[in-house]
Amino acid sequence: MTSSLDTRSAGDRRRTRAYLVEFAIGMVAYVALLGLALAFAPAAAPGPARWLLALAPAIAIGWVAVAVVRHLRRIDERQRLQTLEGLSIGFVVAMLSAVALGLLEPFGLSVIGGPWWIYGAGMLAWLATSLVQRVR
Amino acid sequence: MKNDLRARREAKGWTQARLADALDVSRQTVNALETGRYDPSLPLAFRIAALFDTSIEHIFTPDQQPVQSA
Known part of the structure; x- marks a missing residue:
């Protein structure tokens, strides 16, 4: 049958597999480096070593960012447009969240785990945009 | 913009997935093209x-004809 019910193309599967493999590598590395940081950073003497251990998981997140960019370069023009739209909206929401939290601080209204709320808001906005694009 | 991509694809007996691979795009993009959503x-x-061994204007036609200047 030649309809929209066709399964994904070989190219779709190849691109998705490549992204999932690269993303999974980043997530596994993140968990490993986070474990390393949690195990050794608290006991490390204050100084560069402690900073490096605490920030080590960010290396894995940097790789995830690379994986997303590589995925953007692999997907087709319509998918790229949609992904960039989602990323743009996520970025704007993250920036607005950062400004909102920044405005709260001078008034003694700081939120515990502030950066994670910014991260969560941006990611949720990206996810919500992706879902809207799917039903549109 | 309108197009007759679906008719041309079906005339060749191709699935959307096969056309997607031939164009190096996703199957969803072929569907979006055929339904005029992209x-x-x-x-x-x-x-x-x-x-399809033809020209762009034979496949794609504008929704409205451009206004002719006098």
Whole structure:
């Protein structure tokens, strides 16, 4: 049958597999480096070593960012447009969240785990945009 | 923009997935093109036209004809 019910193309599967493999590598590395940081950073003497251990998981997140960019370069023009739209909206929401939290601080209204709320808001906005694009 | 991509694909007996692979795009993009939810870039339109051995204007037609100046 030649309809929209066709399964994904070989190219779709190849691109998705490549992204999932690269993303999974980043997530596994993140968990490993986070474990390393949690195990050794608290006991490390204050100084560069402690900073490096605490920030080590960010290396894995940097790789995830690379994986997303590589995925953007692999997907087709319509998918790229949609992904960039989602990323743009996520970025704007993250920036607005950062400004909102920044405005709260001078008034003694700081939120515990502030950066994670910014991260969560941006990611949720990206996810919500992706879902809207799917039903549109 | 309207197009007769679905008719041309079906005339060749191709699935959307096969056309997607031939154009190096996703199956969803072929579906979006066929249903008029996405207008391709010029390079993609040229690839589509070349695949069906015709010209862009034979596949894609504007929703409204451009206004002719006097």
